[in-house]
Amino acid sequence: MTGAVIEARSVAKRYGAVTALAGLDLAVPRGGVFGLLGPNGAGKSTFLRIVLDLVRPSSGEVLLFGAPVDARVLRRVGGFIEAPRFHPYLTATQTLRSVALTAGIADADAEGLLDRVGLSEAANRRVDGFSLGMKQRLGIACALIGAPELVILDEPTNGMDPAGIQDIRRLVRDIADRDGATVLLSSHLLDEVQRICDHVAILDHGRLVTSGPIADLLGSGDRLRIAATPIARAIEIAGADARADGEDAMLAPIARADAPALIAALVGAGIAVSEARWVRGDLERLFFERTGQ
Numbered sequence: 001m002t003g004a005v006i007e008a009r010s011v012a013k014r015y016g017a018v019t020a021l022a023g024l025d026l027a028v029p030r031g032g033v034f035g036l037l038g039p040n041g042a043g044k045s046t047f048l049r050i051v052l053d054l055v056r057p058s059s060g061e062v063l064l065f066g067a068p069v070d071a072r073v074l075r076r077v078g079g080f081i082e083a084p085r086f087h088p089y090l091t092a093t094q095t096l097r098s099v100a101l102t103a104g105i106a107d108a109d110a111e112g113l114l115d116r117v118g119l120s121e122a123a124n125r126r127v128d129g130f131s132l133g134m135k136q137r138l139g140i141a142c143a144l145i146g147a148p149e150l151v152i153l154d155e156p157t158n159g160m161d162p163a164g165i166q167d168i169r170r171l172v173r174d175i176a177d178r179d180g181a182t183v184l185l186s187s188h189l190l191d192e193v194q195r196i197c198d199h200v201a202i203l204d205h206g207r208l209v210t211s212g213p214i215a216d217l218l219g220s221g222d223r224l225r226i227a228a229t230p231i232a233r234a235i236e237i238a239g240a241d242a243r244a245d246g247e248d249a250m251l252a253p254i255a256r257a258d259a260p261a262l263i264a265a266l267v268g269a270g271i272a273v274s275e276a277r278w279v280r281g282d283l284e285r286l287f288f289e290r291t292g293q
């Protein structure tokens with residue numbers, strides 16, 4: 001696990017009778033965008049809180065840049081958990097300056113950061129008039145103060161409209177690709193994670209259920225979708241792994257080289273095949289398979 005920006009070793013967190021994390025082992029590699037997924041209550045926010053030293057684990061340990069979490073190592077990290085909160089009477093610029101000063105940074109480029117998150121026009125407006133999406137943007141700007149090496153964003157597109165989601169998607173990629181920071185984000189939006197993340201981890205009931213480069217996790221998930229009549233007979237011929245997809249089609253998780261033989265077998269059995277096309281593996285399917293939802 002060398003070179004990991006975050007390494008969690010058997011991390012458990014209990015809140016009274018509730019087990020939020022049940023021995024989590026997880027490594028977040030340096031560079032790129034890492035997506036943390038999981039159903040409600042899986043323990044995502046709890047894990048991010050532990051990484052940011054906002055709560056202590058009941059047992060186990062988290063290493064940040066190879067060192068135990070402390071104030072010194074946290075200077076290399078920016079981020080927010082759940083909705084970022086601000087002083088309502090400050091403007092966006094004042095908010096950034098005050099967060100920067102608290103972090104000991106006197107020369108933060110508030111203007112440049114607000115421009116990056118698309119809030120230039122609201123720079124001198126009080127934060128209490130901001131929409132949820134604008135607060136999220138300001139939260140991201142605050143997370144970028146001091147050019148952190150690790151940026152942690154909990155549900156960064158929460159409350160945003162589709163155009164805002166696209167902006168943030170571009171910004172998150174830019175933080176990883178241009179700034180060279182590692183971004184760890186949690187999200188419920190599987191499509192969003194599939195589009196912008198290089199690595200993913202899926203948590204369920206406080207444990208890691210799968211983790212790895214997204215290309216590897218989805219790479220073996222291609223399926224051949226065949227529309228045919230009668231479909232029940234076609235599924236029988238395709239074998240145990242095939243399953244119905246709607247009323248007149250099936251999905252067969254087969255190798256590309258086996259497709260001609262399967263189609264020939266169907267046609268040979270007198271089945272009318274009206275369409276055959278490849279469907280890419282997707283994160284949604286992986287998520288539901290691994291979390292058993």
Ligand SMILES: Nc1ncnc2c1ncn2[C@@H]1O[C@H](COP(=O)(O)OP(=O)(O)OP(=O)(O)O)[C@@H](O)[C@H]1O
Binds near residue numbers: 020038042043044
């Ligand atoms: N401060 C707390 N006190 C008591 N229980 C808590 C506390 N924080 C979290 N929990 C519980 O721990 C479990 C994990 O919560 P957590 O917020 O980490 O999950 P999550 O994956 O972030 O969920 P969501 O997707 O809904 O935000 C839940 O059962 C939650 O109710």
